[in-house]
Amino acid sequence: MLINGCEIDVRSISNIDIFNIQLDIPEPKPPLFTLDDGRVIENYHHPLYNHSIMLYASYKATEIFKNIIKRSVLDIDSKYLLNNEWRIMWENMCLIDHMKPEQEKFAFLLYHLFANDSDREKLIDTVVLTELRVSKFFNSISYVRQGLDIRDANIKNAVNTGIEQLPVIIGSLQIVNPLDEYKVASESGIPWNEWLHGSMSLDDKASAIALNRLDKLVHLHQEDAAQIEAERKSKK
Amino acid sequence: MPARKTEESNESEIVVKAESLPENLLVTANGTRLLYHKNRIPAAKIQEYLTTIFLKTNLDEKGQVKEGSTKEQLETVQRFLNLIKSIATYRVFELFDGLPEDNSWILPLQLAPLETDSQRFDFSNPKHLEILYVQNYALSTEDLEAVVDIINS
Numbered sequence: 001m002l003i004n005g006c007e008i009d010v011r012s013i014s015n016i017d018i019f020n021i022q023l024d025i026p027e028p029k030p031p032l033f034t035l036d037d038g039r040v041i042e043n044y045h046h047p048l049y050n051h052s053i054m055l056y057a058s059y060k061a062t063e064i065f066k067n068i069i070k071r072s073v074l075d076i077d078s079k080y081l082l083n084n085e086w087r088i089m090w091e092n093m094c095l096i097d098h099m100k101p102e103q104e105k106f107a108f109l110l111y112h113l114f115a116n117d118s119d120r121e122k123l124i125d126t127v128v129l130t131e132l133r134v135s136k137f138f139n140s141i142s143y144v145r146q147g148l149d150i151r152d153a154n155i156k157n158a159v160n161t162g163i164e165q166l167p168v169i170i171g172s173l174q175i176v177n178p179l180d181e182y183k184v185a186s187e188s189g190i191p192w193n194e195w196l197h198g199s200m201s202l203d204d205k206a207s208a209i210a211l212n213r214l215d216k217l218v219h220l221h222q223e224d225a226a227q228i229e230a231e232r233k234s235k236k
Numbered sequence: 237m238p239a240r241k242t243e244e245s246n247e248s249e250i251v252v253k254a255e256s257l258p259e260n261l262l263v264t265a266n267g268t269r270l271l272y273h274k275n276r277i278p279a280a281k282i283q284e285y286l287t288t289i290f291l292k293t294n295l296d297e298k299g300q301v302k303e304g305s306t307k308e309q310l311e312t313v314q315r316f317l318n319l320i321k322s323i324a325t326y327r328v329f330e331l332f333d334g335l336p337e338d339n340s341w342i343l344p345l346q347l348a349p350l351e352t353d354s355q356r357f358d359f360s361n362p363k364h365l366e367i368l369y370v371q372n373y374a375l376s377t378e379d380l381e382a383v384v385d386i387i388n389s
Contacts, residue, residue: 026299049301055287111278
């Protein structure tokens with residue numbers, strides 16, 4: 001791929017590998033607060049906690065992006081490291097951070113070539129399965145319920161289970177949760193190992209996930225319509 | 237007693253020359269003049285460093301937000317000191333007038349290298365000395381707003 005005039009060799013990587021990282025800092029927990037009656041509760045409104053949560057998301061996204069670079073960028077020509085602006089930055093980083101020569105290519109990619117959010121997103125969307133890629137397929141097929149797009153139509157008998165996934169977002173891109181991939185692979189009869197390391201392109205995987213979600217949505221609407229009809233008949 | 241200037245004196249000798257100051261100059265609360273160079277270190281690196289410092293300062297080893305034992309005001313000061321240290325460490329700032337000729341300021345730092353950053357500094361290296369001076373003497377809490385403005389600009 002070409003970024004800011006630099007040509008780099010990249011390969012697509014599995015989302016499960018991106019999520020599998022060790023973070024040095026634990027996820028923030030709210031401070032404890034003792035009520036007048038002696039009960040101890042967690043104070044989710046503490047300003048320091050809220051600020052920590054916000055910064056932790058940024059920290060985690062950066063660590064995940066580092067992991068993406070390490071796993072997806074195969075090589076970059078050393079000639080790009082001769083850039084004047086980069087030479088000044090690198091010399092300073094060597095002076096203070098005691099960076100080693102073997103770390104330069106990685107640092108160049110992280111802090112110089114992919115310094116802007118838009119360039120980071122370009123790399124992520126090229127090598128990782130994102131919700132953006134899935135949504136392109138998901139929105140490309142029209143399905144209506146009584147004239148209304150089923151993506152917008154309400155489901156009257158929806159049940160809120162309260163179960164939700166915590167998304168991983170880098171810049172404006174959300175990474176597809178590996179559990180969604182696993183479910184689609186299982187239901188499609190594709191061995192998990194084949195899904196992860198086989199010849200399927202990111203577009204193939206994205207379209208499979210999109211169609212699976214659309215199929216489930218259609219099914220939900222069918223069940224909802226059937227239940228409404230059953231309620232109508234029982235009232236007669 | 238200074239000699240009285242006569243009509244014959246060369247005028248250029250008594251006119252104070254106007255100093256042309258660069259745009260990237262910050263005059264700190266204690267009057268130290270600092271040049272700042274944002275392109276010397278990647279902005280992403282500074283941001284990453286500040287985020288890590290904030291989280292490590294305010295969370296314990298289990299991730300619990302530290303509260304109660306430390307007053308909020310002290311935390312703010314501590315965070316700012318870390319902020320200054322990290323920015324200066326990355327040499328965003330440079331002494332416009334160079335290091336003071338009197339180097340007695342070095343001794344206290346040599347005697348009490350409490351911070352890990354100080355410990356890895358080489359006191360015989362002029363570049364390291366400049367960083368140490370900016371960290372410990374040039375900037376103070378009163379410069380908070382100006383420093384943050386520079387980082388965010």
